[in-house]
Amino acid sequence: MAKPLTDSEKRKQISVRGIAGLGDVAEVRKSFNRHLHFTLVKDRNVATPRDYFFALAHTVRDHLVGRWIRTQQHYYERDPKLGLDLEELEEIEEDAGLGNGGLGRLAACFLDSMATLGLAAYGYGIRYEFGIFNQKIVDGWQVEEADDWLRYGNPWEKARPEYMLPVHFYGRVEHCLEGVKWLDTQVVLAMPYDTPVPGYRNNTVNTMRLWSAKAPNDFKLHDFNVGGYIEAVLDRNLAENISRVLYPNDNFFEGKELRLKQEYFVVAATLQDIIRRFKSSKFGCRDPVRTCFETFPDKVAIQLNDTHPALAIPELMRILVDVEKVDWDKAWEITKKTCAYTNHTVLPEALERWPVSMFEKLLPRHLEIIYAINQRHLDHVAALFPGDVDRLRRMSVIEEGDCKRINMAHLCVIGSHAVNGVARIHSEIVKQSVFKDFYELEPEKFQNKTNGITPRRWLLLCNPGLAGTIAEKIGEGFLTDLSQLKKLLPLVDDEALIRDVAKVKQENKLKFSALLEKEYKVKINPSSMFDVHVKRIHEYKRQLLNCLHIVTLYNRIKKDPARAFVPRTVMIGGKAAPGYHMAKMIIKLVTSIGSVVNHDPVVGDKLKVIFLENYRVSLAEKVIPAADLSQQISTAGTEASGTGNMKFMLNGALTIGTMDGANVEMAEEAGAENLFIFGMRVEDVEALDRKGYNAREYYDRLPELKQAVDQISSGFFSPKDPDCFRDMVNMLLNHDRFKVFADYEAYVACQAQVDQLYRNPREWTKKVIRNIACSGKFSSDRTITEYARDIWGVEPSDLQIPPPNLPRD
Numbered sequence: 001m002a003k004p005l006t007d008s009e010k011r012k013q014i015s016v017r018g019i020a021g022l023g024d025v026a027e028v029r030k031s032f033n034r035h036l037h038f039t040l041v042k043d044r045n046v047a048t049p050r051d052y053f054f055a056l057a058h059t060v061r062d063h064l065v066g067r068w069i070r071t072q073q074h075y076y077e078r079d080p081k082l083g084l085d086l087e088e089l090e091e092i093e094e095d096a097g098l099g100n101g102g103l104g105r106l107a108a109c110f111l112d113s114m115a116t117l118g119l120a121a122y123g124y125g126i127r128y129e130f131g132i133f134n135q136k137i138v139d140g141w142q143v144e145e146a147d148d149w150l151r152y153g154n155p156w157e158k159a160r161p162e163y164m165l166p167v168h169f170y171g172r173v174e175h176c177l178e179g180v181k182w183l184d185t186q187v188v189l190a191m192p193y194d195t196p197v198p199g200y201r202n203n204t205v206n207t208m209r210l211w212s213a214k215a216p217n218d219f220k221l222h223d224f225n226v227g228g229y230i231e232a233v234l235d236r237n238l239a240e241n242i243s244r245v246l247y248p249n250d251n252f253f254e255g256k257e258l259r260l261k262q263e264y265f266v267v268a269a270t271l272q273d274i275i276r277r278f279k280s281s282k283f284g285c286r287d288p289v290r291t292c293f294e295t296f297p298d299k300v301a302i303q304l305n306d307t308h309p310a311l312a313i314p315e316l317m318r319i320l321v322d323v324e325k326v327d328w329d330k331a332w333e334i335t336k337k338t339c340a341y342t343n344h345t346v347l348p349e350a351l352e353r354w355p356v357s358m359f360e361k362l363l364p365r366h367l368e369i370i371y372a373i374n375q376r377h378l379d380h381v382a383a384l385f386p387g388d389v390d391r392l393r394r395m396s397v398i399e400e401g402d403c404k405r406i407n408m409a410h411l412c413v414i415g416s417h418a419v420n421g422v423a424r425i426h427s428e429i430v431k432q433s434v435f436k437d438f439y440e441l442e443p444e445k446f447q448n449k450t451n452g453i454t455p456r457r458w459l460l461l462c463n464p465g466l467a468g469t470i471a472e473k474i475g476e477g478f479l480t481d482l483s484q485l486k487k488l489l490p491l492v493d494d495e496a497l498i499r500d501v502a503k504v505k506q507e508n509k510l511k512f513s514a515l516l517e518k519e520y521k522v523k524i525n526p527s528s529m530f531d532v533h534v535k536r537i538h539e540y541k542r543q544l545l546n547c548l549h550i551v552t553l554y555n556r557i558k559k560d561p562a563r564a565f566v567p568r569t570v571m572i573g574g575k576a577a578p579g580y581h582m583a584k585m586i587i588k589l590v591t592s593i594g595s596v597v598n599h600d601p602v603v604g605d606k607l608k609v610i611f612l613e614n615y616r617v618s619l620a621e622k623v624i625p626a627a628d629l630s631q632q633i634s635t636a637g638t639e640a641s642g643t644g645n646m647k648f649m650l651n652g653a654l655t656i657g658t659m660d661g662a663n664v665e666m667a668e669e670a671g672a673e674n675l676f677i678f679g680m681r682v683e684d685v686e687a688l689d690r691k692g693y694n695a696r697e698y699y700d701r702l703p704e705l706k707q708a709v710d711q712i713s714s715g716f717f718s719p720k721d722p723d724c725f726r727d728m729v730n731m732l733l734n735h736d737r738f739k740v741f742a743d744y745e746a747y748v749a750c751q752a753q754v755d756q757l758y759r760n761p762r763e764w765t766k767k768v769i770r771n772i773a774c775s776g777k778f779s780s781d782r783t784i785t786e787y788a789r790d791i792w793g794v795e796p797s798d799l800q801i802p803p804p805n806l807p808r809d
Contacts, residue, residue: 031059050152052084053092057155064196066804068205074801075120076281094149095616097131098210100575101250101536102643103344105617107305109643109780112454115199115206116480117784118797124270126262127157127193127210128246135575135614140591144248144578157210160192164214167268169261173365180322182365188239189214190269200456200480203801211269213242249577250536251350257358264363267311271319274300293326297337301792304416306344307352310408313339313415314369322365332373340791341412341419342449344640346426346434347540352408353399359406370406374398377414381441395437413438418791420447423641423662425682449787450665451641452780455482458647462621465504466652470772473497482779489773492766501772502765505628505652512626516610522598525605528567529758532623532653533631534615537576537583540638544732545740546572546631547589549751550609551708551717554597557606565606566755571623573612585728587611592717592724620644625651628764629754632657633747635738637682639663646778652768654757656750658743662778670774674767678750679743688742695733698741705744709733 035058036042042051098104107123114121133144171185190211197206215236221229242265247254278300279291302312313335320331345351359367374397385391397414399405413419413435421427427448431439439446460467460479470478473491478484491497506526513524533546550570557565572590576583594609612619630648632639632655639661649655649666656676657663667675680688699706713729715722732740757764776782788794 028059031062032056035059049088050092053089054153054155056084056086056089057093061156061196064198064205067198067203067801068196068207070203070801070804071205072207091618093618094152095131095618096154097128097147097149097246098125100132100246100248102641103250103306106451106643106780109452109454109457110784111197111206111208112200112456113452113780113784115197115204116202116454116456117781117788118199118202118204118799118801119206119784119788119794121206123197123206123208124266124273125208125210126243126246126266127212128243129212130245132246132248132575132616133578137587137591137611137613140588140595142576142584142587146245154193157193157195160194160209163192163273165190165192165269165272166216167265169264169362171364173368179325180365180368182318182322186239187216187219188242188265189216190265192269192273202798203803209270209273211243211266213240213244213265215239248575249579251345251347251538251540252577252580253350253352255352255354255358257362260354260358260362263308264311264315264366267309267315270309271312271315274302275319291324293320293324293330293334296334298793300338301794302339303787303791304339304341304412306342307408307412310341310352310412311363311366313411314366314373317369317373318365321369328372332376335415336417339412339416341416343409343412343419343421343426343430343434346429346640347638353405354408356398356404356406367406370397370411373411373414384441391437395441409435410438416445418445418447420449420791421640422449422451423665424448424450425637425659425664426640426661429637429682447790449783449790450662450777451643451646452778452783453643453646453650454780455479455650457621458624459650463504463508463625463651465507466501466625466772469497469500469504472500478776480781481776482781483776485773485776487773488769492769492773497769498762498765501652501769502761505626505765505768508626509628512622515622519613520610522608522610523605524569524608525567528569528605528608529628529754530626531568531570531629531631532627532648533571533633534573534612534620534623535642535644537574537580537586539582539586539736540634540738541574542633542635542738542740542743543572543574543586543590544728545633545743545747546570547586547593547712548705548708548740548744549748550593550597550607551711552704552748553607554593554600554603555704555707555711557603558600561602566758567606569608569610571610571612573615573619573623575615582728582731585725589712589717589725589728596717620647624648624653627651627653628758629653630655630657632660632663633679633743634658634660635743636660636680636685638738646775649771649778650775652772654754654764654767654771656747656754665777666775669777670771674770674774676750676754678746680739685739688739693736693739693742695736695739695741698744699733702741702745704748705741 032055035055036044036047036051039058040051040054099107111121111123129150131147131149134147136143136145166187167190168182168185168187171183174181174183191214192209192211195208195210197208199205219239220235221232241258242261247259278296281299304310304312316335316338317331320326320334321328326334356367378392378396381392381395395410397407397410399407419435421430427446431446456479470485470488474484474487509526509530513526516522516524533543535541537543553568576587590609590611594611597603597607597609612623624647627648630645630653632642632645636658637660642661642663645655645657645662645666654676655663655666656678658679659667659677659681667677699709709729709732711717712725715724718724757767785796788796
């Protein structure tokens, strides 16, 4: 009987099969060696693993290029090198610096799904020279280092200088008989870099186009006298800074002028690119004098991913009215039909509100257009609700006050034909709270589109052992139709499946334990429950609630060491925005608790606390398949959706969570009895707000909570700096918007239920299988299909574009 393959062997087999699929092995060898010699100018005597990675990446890219070109045409009408360790080469690849939280990762999943569904879609963004910072932990504190992800180049991208476009800033506006002119502007060039986005086994390769800022050759030269040449050339950096670095805030608005420049830069370049493509198509009804834009919304859909690209609305109006000479009302109709807006947060501090004074200086014509849009909007509201001055104030795009501000979310709602939230509960909050007045005005434009994740990356690629186990039982169709996982439900009691799923999980845990021991020098018990809480550090995500539970467990072990405890390895990971003091203090608390717990001989391997340094996608791909318990414990009504919760569910972790975001739908799909749901619901939080939240009531009533809080406050976990966490405890007792203490009792009780189930591995694994079987809804393929049909007016296609080496029909 053949020995079964390990997870690592399955992964290598899949990888080698995939590379061999690029052509026959001899062709792959030839291409690989050609790139090693001619692209990298190396031979195998001097080549490094990074050279091999680039040679392999170029080989794969060559394979994609023919399909990439064919896709665009379609929209318009045993070798020693293969004996390399592919996992080692994969480790060399840098995480792309494209985003700083769930929003950027969601966009990547959507691009994967759009290509797999055969949609003629483009992803646009900024090619940041430095992505979100690399996080180092020094003496328990977060320290930021620059993420120089392009240091060694990027083998996947292709620069397109022939499509470079001008973007204008500053200047003045002149109204004349011929129309409106934006004059005396400062020009920055937008250089596109294209990255192929392959669909899954359908020969479709879509494009992600990222813009990089370049100074024109005459930038600032005219501002200097003769002799100022050197300074003028050095000042080119001022222009090129636009794409230098990603702002690392997640769910927090940073009102810096450079950030506004970034937002306009990507919008202005992208709209020029879209309009160029429209004009060159057969739909642009090319007239020698002017383009007919009536068909523009039929052929172009622009989805605004949160408010960051909100300037697309006034920019499209500027192009249509000022440049293309379209009548205002017609231009507004075209703009609304073209644009749609996705809201990703209800937190007030996250919603963009730009000072009017900044707009006046940077984008004077856009300020005029926004005022005109707002005036027409308020006239409409006033006609429907005569005399309701307060409603006009609430619904205005312009917020009056000491500093006049532009509410970008209001601009998005007014200028779009569809507005959606990203989980059912979130979309209801959007309608009933955040945009209540707008919903009353135009209820038909509000929708829900629950987020999803791509199963190709978040199962097949990161967890090939589990993917293989599932495929053996139900076939491979689930990779493009995740609802097929429901076929596992009748097999929940299948002993072979229970054994295989548990075995894959244990292999993943052993592999991750080895990584932790190597990186953190902490001995991990791979039989312990892997309790994982990874996401951006933010008060609303309530890492502090998790900390209180850890301290409670620690105190129980110390009180009665002989008692039987379910061993746990608690892992918390995530980055704090550099200017977010409380988030940085939360990291310090986690590391301080870990320092005490991990070195206490009484505790031993019953409890370990690890802060996962520099949490990012490549680390998520390792920790998520190894997790037993997924922490999704935000205050009800604060997390728009979450997608980490879906990744854990698909990879066989059970969820402990509140009824918030997509947790609600996960409980609905799998059955609430198959998750560990606890705590206040949205209506309970609202009732507590009305009554007045008093944290001291819980502190005084719950002895274990009081003990944990007092230990944190007194310096038990920070003996060298006893006052370190005093401000944090003061916040929890007196200023906690997210009501950590109110959910403590229910959370600790729910964690006891987790322990109880974990003692029964068979029943635990049966719940795991039920969760996996019921996670089909949370595919980004389903999400994108809904966007396509309900908002964009297009239909996904399973048509396979012919591969480049075959003649067209």
